[in-house]
Amino acid sequence: MQLFAFRQAVSFMRFKYVAVIFSALLVVLCLGLIATKGLNWGLDFTGGTVIEVNFTAAANLNHVRDKLSVVGFPDAVVQFFGSSQDVMIRIPLREGVAQAEIGNTVVNALKTEFAQSVSMRRVEFVGPSVGEELKQDGGLALLVALLGILAYVAMRFEWRLSVGAVLALGHDVILTLGLFSLLQIEFDLTVLAAILALIGYSINDTIVVFDRIRESFRKLRDSSVDETINMAITSTLNRTVITSLTTILVLVVLFFLGGALIHGFATALLFGIAVGTYSSVYVASGIAVLLGLNRADLLPVVVEADSVDITP
Numbered sequence: 001m002q003l004f005a006f007r008q009a010v011s012f013m014r015f016k017y018v019a020v021i022f023s024a025l026l027v028v029l030c031l032g033l034i035a036t037k038g039l040n041w042g043l044d045f046t047g048g049t050v051i052e053v054n055f056t057a058a059a060n061l062n063h064v065r066d067k068l069s070v071v072g073f074p075d076a077v078v079q080f081f082g083s084s085q086d087v088m089i090r091i092p093l094r095e096g097v098a099q100a101e102i103g104n105t106v107v108n109a110l111k112t113e114f115a116q117s118v119s120m121r122r123v124e125f126v127g128p129s130v131g132e133e134l135k136q137d138g139g140l141a142l143l144v145a146l147l148g149i150l151a152y153v154a155m156r157f158e159w160r161l162s163v164g165a166v167l168a169l170g171h172d173v174i175l176t177l178g179l180f181s182l183l184q185i186e187f188d189l190t191v192l193a194a195i196l197a198l199i200g201y202s203i204n205d206t207i208v209v210f211d212r213i214r215e216s217f218r219k220l221r222d223s224s225v226d227e228t229i230n231m232a233i234t235s236t237l238n239r240t241v242i243t244s245l246t247t248i249l250v251l252v253v254l255f256f257l258g259g260a261l262i263h264g265f266a267t268a269l270l271f272g273i274a275v276g277t278y279s280s281v282y283v284a285s286g287i288a289v290l291l292g293l294n295r296a297d298l299l300p301v302v303v304e305a306d307s308v309d310i311t312p
Helices: 012-036 061-070 099-113 128-156 159-183 189-219 225-257 260-281 283-290
Strands: 048-055 077-080 086-092 118-126
Touching: 012 159, 012 225, 012 283, 048 099, 061 077, 061 086, 061 099, 077 260, 086 099, 099 118, 128 159, 128 189, 159 189, 159 260, 159 283, 189 225, 189 260, 189 283, 225 260, 225 283, 260 283
Parallel strands: none
Antiparallel strands: 048 086, 048 118, 077 086
């Protein structure tokens, strides 16, 4: 399937300086947002109580929130969990209050408010020490993923391309975190999973572009570095756009119909894939060119055979 039919290569590298500077400014802005506003950590990281209750009929989430606000839980997060009769209630950490007491208070308040029977399915407590450990483990997972990708691309291609790939991935992650900081969207384990999925998705797209760049360097011996990279990116543009669009279509459905439980997950991937498509075209390749990538770095090494004297 062809969305675009280019007669000549698009001059992407013409704007490499503008793109890299623009991306650097965005990264600095997002880091500033994260440093000043911080992230809205979810209960998975801060600690709190998770209560799952079941209604005999479809629950009205607004009425549930109003009742919980009256009994002292105005900050409770209420959402459907699997069906319109199953409701998950997440309450931030309360110092000096027993987990069982919070669960009983919530269920008794709902039974008083609603005529239909309400039963508690489960109640779980996440302590602050566990939440802090999850933060550290999540950050370590991101770091290990980036270092592994750096080593893989350096071995398969060339170190300048590996640096470009990792900086592009860092760019995607930081911009996504900046969006969550700006909008104060709750950052929980599902969002962390989305960030890790975004790294895998983005590096796959970048590897495809890099592979075509290597092939183009071997075929187009008389073209400049910029012209060769422009040809490589243009030849993969249809694949990149089609893959991104089909993935985005699924994520849009999840965003609007998937419920609040995976809203953050869909948001992170929607924004991240859009940014990742841009970075795989401009940031990864642009940085590699700025670091001095040339044709000789990707051409196979020719080993000259030793001359053999067969004279008797």
